[in-house]
Amino acid sequence: MVFNSLTYLIFFPIVVLAYYLFPVKFRYIWLLGASYFFYMQWDAIYGLLLLYSTAVAYAGGQLLDRLESTKQRKLCLALCLLLDFSPLIFFKYSAFLLNTANILLQNGGIAPFFPIPDLILPIGISFFTFQASGYVIDVYKKTVPPEHNFLRFALFVSFFPQLVAGPIERTKNLLSQLDCKASFDFDKTRDGLWLMLWGYLLKVVIADRIAIFVDTVYADLKTYDGAYILIATALFAFQIYCDFAGYSAIAIGSAQILGIRLMDNFASPYLSISVSEFWRRWHISLTSWFKDYVYIPMGGNRRGKLRTFLNRLFVFTLSGLWHGADWAFAIWGALNGFLLILEDILHPVMDRLSRLLGIKSTAISNRVAKGIITFFLVDFTWIFFRAGSVSNAVYIISSLKSFPRISNINIFFGDGLYECGLDEKNFHFLILMIALLLIVDTCSKMGIVIRNKIAVQNLWFRSFFTVFAIIFILVFGIWGGSYEKTAFIYFQF
Numbered sequence: 192m193v194f195n196s197l198t199y200l201i202f203f204p205i206v207v208l209a210y211y212l213f214p215v216k217f218r219y220i221w222l223l224g225a226s227y228f229f230y231m232q233w234d235a236i237y238g239l240l241l242l243y244s245t246a247v248a249y250a251g252g253q254l255l256d257r258l259e260s261t262k263q264r265k266l267c268l269a270l271c272l273l274l275d276f277s278p279l280i281f282f283k284y285s286a287f288l289l290n291t292a293n294i295l296l297q298n299g300g301i302a303p304f305f306p307i308p309d310l311i312l313p314i315g316i317s318f319f320t321f322q323a324s325g326y327v328i329d330v331y332k333k334t335v336p337p338e339h340n341f342l343r344f345a346l347f348v349s350f351f352p353q354l355v356a357g358p359i360e361r362t363k364n365l366l367s368q369l370d371c372k373a374s375f376d377f378d379k380t381r382d383g384l385w386l387m388l389w390g391y392l393l394k395v396v397i398a399d400r401i402a403i404f405v406d407t408v409y410a411d412l413k414t415y416d417g418a419y420i421l422i423a424t425a426l427f428a429f430q431i432y433c434d435f436a437g438y439s440a441i442a443i444g445s446a447q448i449l450g451i452r453l454m455d456n457f458a459s460p461y462l463s464i465s466v467s468e469f470w471r472r473w474h475i476s477l478t479s480w481f482k483d484y485v486y487i488p489m490g491g492n493r494r495g496k497l498r499t500f501l502n503r504l505f506v507f508t509l510s511g512l513w514h515g516a517d518w519a520f521a522i523w524g525a526l527n528g529f530l531l532i533l534e535d536i537l538h539p540v541m542d543r544l545s546r547l548l549g550i551k552s553t554a555i556s557n558r559v560a561k562g563i564i565t566f567f568l569v570d571f572t573w574i575f576f577r578a579g580s581v582s583n584a585v586y587i588i589s590s591l592k593s594f595p596r597i598s599n600i601n602i603f604f605g606d607g608l609y610e611c612g613l614d615e616k617n618f619h620f621l622i623l624m625i626a627l628l629l630i631v632d633t634c635s636k637m638g639i640v641i642r643n644k645i646a647v648q649n650l651w652f653r654s655f656f657t658v659f660a661i662i663f664i665l666v667f668g669i670w671g672g673s674y675e676k677t678a679f680i681y682f683q684f
Contacts (some may be wrong), residue, residue: 192232194441195395202229207448211375218371219346222449226351230315237313240278245348247274248323252330252337252344268331272324279320282310287516315355317513321480323348326362328484335362343369352445356438358456358476365453373450378646381653383447385642388660389631390440395668397624398433401426403612403669404621409577416590419611424587427577428570429625432461435474459632461569464561466530469569477513481506500535504528514576519584523575530568620667 192198206225213221231238251271258264286307293303326347329335338344347366353359408415408423415423439456446453456475463469470478486506492499504525511524544550550557578584609615634641645656 192229194438195391198232203445210371210449215370215372219343219369222351222369222371223342223346223349226346226349226354229351230349230354233314240313240316241319241349242345243278244275244320244323245345247271248327248348249338249341249344251275251327253339255327255330256337264331268327271327275320275324275327278313279316282312282316284512284516286310318357318359319348319354321359321477325359325480325484326366329362335366338366350446350451352442352449353453356435356442357474358439358442358454359480360453360476365451368451371450376450379450380448382642382646383444384657385645385660386444386447387441388444388657388664389642390437390442390444391664391668392624392660393433393437393440393628395437395670396664397621397628398430398437399669400613400617400621400624401430401433404618405430405577407612409579412583412586412590415611419607420587420590422608423611424574424577425570428461428566428573429628431573431576432457433628459636461566461629462562462632462636463565464558465565466527466534466568469565470527470531477510481510485509500532503531507531517580519575519578519581522581522584523572526572526575527569530572 192202202225206222210218210221227238227241230241248271251267254267255264255271258267286309289305290307293305293307296303326335326338326344330337338347344366346369347360347362350360350365350369405423405427408419412420436457443453443455454476458472458475460469460472463472486502489502489505490498491502505528507524507528508521509524511520511522511527514520514524545552574587575581575584578587609618613621631641645653648656
């Protein structure tokens with residue numbers, strides 16, 4: 192069941208209505224049943240995998256609470272993490288690891304003999320595995336007490352709004368809210384609905400419209416080279432942002448209507464003026480998870496510059512592999528880690544150069560220039576993310592060399608641009624929607640929450656805005672046929 196389906200638009204109101212009609216002490220049980228029903232719509236057998244991950248983490252938390260010996264607690268933690276990550280490694284990485292082994296054997300003159308399994312990746316496994324394992328680590332560190340109610344803990348792992356693509360919640364934030372004592376709040380419900388509408392606009396109006404153009408170009412790289420690939424790559428940056436931020440907005444809005452606050456996952460990332468700022472604003476729940484549970488335990492930045500750089504490079508490469516079992520994803524992660532390291536090395540040099548040239552760091556022109564450079568660097572790394580393989584990525588980068596040719600530049604002034612799945616009107620409409628996105632993000636970065644501004648207007652205006660937003664999304668969204676159940680990009684991770 193995906194958010195942008197008729198099934199969810201029927202499922203969610205039923206869940207909300209029954210949730211507030213149920214006695215408080217039974218609400219979490221209702222949500223647990225709804226969450227498993229939601230997840231098992233993809234494949235009923237996946238429910239057993241979710242239950243396994245839940246049981247391992249729950250048992251680990253109970254056992255860690257009883258053990259006093261440091262050695263025993265470390266052994267228990269290691270065993271729990273091994274058991275919890277085993278399904279993820281098997282389903283997501285076994286084919287990748289065996290194929291890599293075969294390639295190494297072949298390069299060494301030995302015939303490859305490992306059979307490559309044809310496995311279907313259970314949806315959301317990376318997300319709920321990280322959330323469950325994060326709980327075990329928190330209990331080990333004694334930063335949170337273990338949850339003794341198994342059903343409530345099961346809801347923590349399986350809470351349907353954020354189950355399959357995050358945000359990856361922390362124990363402190365989510366588990367404490369699952370007593371489900373919050374009463375119906377009209378203002379929070381209205382705000383949650385508006386947040387969901389914004390998420391639907393990002394997904395079905397912008398992201399799915401961009402996908403038509405990007406998929407057309409990337410599916411035939413030999414035909415669409417040079418400027419076409421450049422434009423498609425730039426648009427992909429907005430596609431993946433709108434797709435994932437759209438999912439997060441719908442998830443956060445859905446949870447808010449149920450009286451539960453999820454963490455923010457995006458904060459105007461493409462308005463960042465450095466790569467490090469971008470990663471503080473992009474997929475915040477995953478970035479902070481790797482920081483708290485991998486980077487800091489490895490020593491973080493406490494053991495000198497060289498160790499800090501190595502830690503950073505390792506964590507970002509690992510993050511790349513979390514996104515996908517392919518060397519292209521590993522390179523994408525490593526490139527981002529390398530950019531952060533380079534930024535750190537060059538920072539004092541750039542500061543000194545700015546002082547010598549009299550450049551004001553707070554000047555708008557300086558911030559705009561830095562923002563454009565940051566977007567260019569981040570967008571370059573997206574090539575490896577979207578290409579599907581290292582060879583495709585290399586081909587794409589080499590094809591960009593042809594961009595300066597007059598014949599390629601001419602597509603901006605002819606009809607060639609409108610032969611990639613989107614006609615002229617749709618393409619121009621898309622540009623307007625991206626401009627709207629940047630305006631909203633700019634307001635957000637300045638501390639202006641547009642939903643809050645609308646909320647203080649008269650009832651007639653709020654009602655008109657809500658009805659208009661719904662009609663706008665229905666009219667301009669990519670619905671029906673093959674697009675009806677277009678999955679969110681991050682479902683594959």
